[in-house]
Amino acid sequence: MAITDKIYVKNHRQLSSQLETNIPKGAFKGATLDMLFQGKGLEKLDDATRERVLDFAGDFLDCNCDNNPYCGCPERKFIQYLLELRAQGLGPDAIVDVMSDDYMVYAYSGDVLSFLDNGIRTLEAAEGLARVDGHGEKRDEIRRVKDDLAR
Ligand SMILES: [Zn+2]
Numbered sequence: 001m002a003i004t005d006k007i008y009v010k011n012h013r014q015l016s017s018q019l020e021t022n023i024p025k026g027a028f029k030g031a032t033l034d035m036l037f038q039g040k041g042l043e044k045l046d047d048a049t050r051e052r053v054l055d056f057a058g059d060f061l062d063c064n065c066d067n068n069p070y071c072g073c074p075e076r077k078f079i080q081y082l083l084e085l086r087a088q089g090l091g092p093d094a095i096v097d098v099m100s101d102d103y104m105v106y107a108y109s110g111d112v113l114s115f116l117d118n119g120i121r122t123l124e125a126a127e128g129l130a131r132v133d134g135h136g137e138k139r140d141e142i143r144r145v146k147d148d149l150a151r
Helices: 012-019 030-038 047-060 073-087 092-103 109-117 119-133 136-150
Strands: none
Touching: 030 047, 047 073, 047 092, 073 092, 073 109, 073 119, 092 109, 119 136
């Protein structure tokens, strides 16, 4: 399972009851993304919650793919976001705290740790770091190695 399958909506029950609909707990589940993407009923949310939901949609669901939000961009962007937090020197616990503050989502820090430790994903981390540091060539090289591994 990808790390994005282990990202959950915080206060999920409260959010569901505010929206008067049952949304899945997984932040990247289709029905959750649909709700965020279509923005239906978001006016029912309290201000603090709505702001974070809109931030999430704006930061991760903002691509122009025809099959948005099922194009893979949201997951890719979220992984990039995790790697950027990692690149800032944050450990798993701090990464979970920040994602909760930013987007009202959470993960178990053990899952974040495995994500960071995982082989192929370590290369993704390197790719992310290369990007953060502006080493375009290095990033492309790492991406090639990673794509080979992932095949
Ligand atoms: Zn896309």
